[in-house]
Amino acid sequence: MKPDQKYSVTLTIVNDLGLHARSAAKLARLAEEAKGDVWLIKNGNSADAASMLDILTLNCPMGTQVTISIDDEADQKTLDRISTLIRSGFGE
Amino acid sequence: MKNQEHREIILKGIGGSPGICIGKAYLVEKEGVDVVKQYWVTGESLSAEVNRFKTAVKKAMEALRRIIEETPEELRQHTQILETHMLLLKDKMIYDKTVDLIEKERVNAEWALKKVVSVVKPMFESMSDDYLRQRADDITHVADRIMENLTGADQVDIARIDKRVIIVARDLSPAETSQIQLERIKGFVTNRGGRASHTGIIARTLEIPAVLGVGNATLNIKNDDIIVVDGEVGTVIVNPTEQTLVAVEEHILRYEHQKASMVRKSHLPAQTKDAVLFSVMGNIELPEEVVSVLDHGGEGIGLYRTEFQYLSRSNFPNEEMLFENYKDVIDVMGDRPVTIRTLDINGDKVVNYIRDDHELNPALGLRAIRYCLKKPDVFKAQLRAILRSAVSGDVRLLIPMISGIDEVDQTIQLLNEAAQSLKEQKIPYKRDIPLGIMIEVPSAVMTADLLAEKVDFFSIGTNDLIQYTLAIDRGNRHVAHLYQPLHPAILRMIKQTCDAAHKNGIKTYICGEMAGEPLYAPILLGLGVDELSMNPQSIPLVKEAIRSIDTVKLAELMESVMRLTTPQEIEALVKKKFEESMNNKQES
Numbered sequence: 001m002k003p004d005q006k007y008s009v010t011l012t013i014v015n016d017l018g019l020h021a022r023s024a025a026k027l028a029r030l031a032e033e034a035k036g037d038v039w040l041i042k043n044g045n046s047a048d049a050a051s052m053l054d055i056l057t058l059n060c061p062m063g064t065q066v067t068i069s070i071d072d073e074a075d076q077k078t079l080d081r082i083s084t085l086i087r088s089g090f091g092e
Numbered sequence: 093m094k095n096q097e098h099r100e101i102i103l104k105g106i107g108g109s110p111g112i113c114i115g116k117a118y119l120v121e122k123e124g125v126d127v128v129k130q131y132w133v134t135g136e137s138l139s140a141e142v143n144r145f146k147t148a149v150k151k152a153m154e155a156l157r158r159i160i161e162e163t164p165e166e167l168r169q170h171t172q173i174l175e176t177h178m179l180l181l182k183d184k185m186i187y188d189k190t191v192d193l194i195e196k197e198r199v200n201a202e203w204a205l206k207k208v209v210s211v212v213k214p215m216f217e218s219m220s221d222d223y224l225r226q227r228a229d230d231i232t233h234v235a236d237r238i239m240e241n242l243t244g245a246d247q248v249d250i251a252r253i254d255k256r257v258i259i260v261a262r263d264l265s266p267a268e269t270s271q272i273q274l275e276r277i278k279g280f281v282t283n284r285g286g287r288a289s290h291t292g293i294i295a296r297t298l299e300i301p302a303v304l305g306v307g308n309a310t311l312n313i314k315n316d317d318i319i320v321v322d323g324e325v326g327t328v329i330v331n332p333t334e335q336t337l338v339a340v341e342e343h344i345l346r347y348e349h350q351k352a353s354m355v356r357k358s359h360l361p362a363q364t365k366d367a368v369l370f371s372v373m374g375n376i377e378l379p380e381e382v383v384s385v386l387d388h389g390g391e392g393i394g395l396y397r398t399e400f401q402y403l404s405r406s407n408f409p410n411e412e413m414l415f416e417n418y419k420d421v422i423d424v425m426g427d428r429p430v431t432i433r434t435l436d437i438n439g440d441k442v443v444n445y446i447r448d449d450h451e452l453n454p455a456l457g458l459r460a461i462r463y464c465l466k467k468p469d470v471f472k473a474q475l476r477a478i479l480r481s482a483v484s485g486d487v488r489l490l491i492p493m494i495s496g497i498d499e500v501d502q503t504i505q506l507l508n509e510a511a512q513s514l515k516e517q518k519i520p521y522k523r524d525i526p527l528g529i530m531i532e533v534p535s536a537v538m539t540a541d542l543l544a545e546k547v548d549f550f551s552i553g554t555n556d557l558i559q560y561t562l563a564i565d566r567g568n569r570h571v572a573h574l575y576q577p578l579h580p581a582i583l584r585m586i587k588q589t590c591d592a593a594h595k596n597g598i599k600t601y602i603c604g605e606m607a608g609e610p611l612y613a614p615i616l617l618g619l620g621v622d623e624l625s626m627n628p629q630s631i632p633l634v635k636e637a638i639r640s641i642d643t644v645k646l647a648e649l650m651e652s653v654m655r656l657t658t659p660q661e662i663e664a665l666v667k668k669k670f671e672e673s674m675n676n677k678q679e680s
Contacts, residue, residue, distance in 0.1 A: 017407060020223065020407075021176050021179075021227070022407065025176075025179050028179075028183075048184055048185070050184055051183050051184035051185045052179055052180070052183050053180065053183045053184075053185040053186065053212060053227075053231075054184065054185050056216070056224055056227060057215050057216070057219075057224075059219060059221055059224055061221075092407060
């Protein structure tokens, strides 16, 4: 699946611990609220952002570049929230 | 055949916690859950089948929530993992996928769950990252919980064990161990796990014998079988013969007797025949172990390993948590010394969330002080916690794996910064505490004369020093026999360290396993070591050994020892002298 530029944001994971269980859980919780599917993409591999396990399988330590992509235009808000969360280093 | 079943068998494992016990086996098995049958569900029953699965998950969620709520405050550190398990129960990759599969393939919930797990689990098992690989175990635990609710498998409710039994299990999850009423348990036997496993640590803390990593214990032991657990040598005897039982009973009696007489004398000072006093201290890992050190006559904490607070967590502990931990220990010890060693992460202690590139050679990699200096924020949080806790007791600071003077300078710099920041925030602290370094890298031994000018004491970590000096990985069974504490090179290294220390008026301690071996006590004192620190159980034995030593005769012994050329010769001589002096002692 090719991320549509309009509905996707590319970011760098900045927190020391990277996407570990706790940060992945925070991300998944936000993604669950979306109407459509939310994807987390790393090097062309995508994971369902609403699943903590799927996020973990991408293995994203600090410094990893990831793209968040939404299927439904109505989920713009979710996309913003997730971007803010990642930029803030998951508040860690 | 009948005879065969009652034949005595001996199973070999790893001694996880010393002591011997005889008792009835209590199997905590999940065998019934393993055999999952597949059957088709007809159209009209499909939604009922989905609901059955959802109910099983709900029950599992509730069970976990209950365990978390009922966990006593002091064990709360283990519940974090249970919270993760709660999230996993509802994770799309498990929950949604199983529901999908039931509906699409019209199969029963058990089969669907098993299939889903068999896809998800290998994804984690094959990952190179340690932290992620361990998530595979979490998936197993979570799936087992749902499966138990689905099959209605006799769920062993270990919380309700009311007999004095020996627990036999494949592995005990943190959720399980936190439910057991441990005062009812005589011993532990598990298929998996090693000394550093959760069960091992709990068993040692409570001084319950444990044999871990037996492999096939749950296959060879049946419920109510009489078994003998010897946590010292790491064996389990199933269906012991009458003869064996008599021998074991005698062994237990001797062990208890010896222990009792040791313990009676353990509070007497470790004073040699010629009235020289030595301090014998205890090594601890958990704050709870302090009690064991005092009970065994330890005169202080010679090594407080601080890694545990960093393990089984998804983030770093904060300064406040560390401070509370240290203060717990210091408060119990009163004015006795407490030596806090800063974070020493190594190959067998992997902190989950430190996810740097996989190291090919972790023993020579980024660990201990190297790691801390690279992560000054993590290090400073710990230093601040230590300086704050030092206000209430006699705290010594110990830095692991120093290999050169730069690392000492940088540590002192960070220590000053930590003190300065506390001062600015008007938080009480004590900067003026003894600063010591672990001597465990050969380069530190060779430069001990330089290092001695910078620090207040040395503590020799013999385990690593032997490993690095002889280039032996003790975990590698092909070379493990070459791990020789009495190798002439090791003895010379200890001597060089002690000599350099004494020349600069500072002391040398030993906190490695060598310190806990009574046989080595005369050699270590002869080489000039000033203080020994060991696991609590060894304290009475080593104190007893010290009481049989005459320091005047040590010089003569050392002269012969240093002339010998092989570890075998040295060991033979030391054994001979040791037996002589212990016999003399008994006669006198």
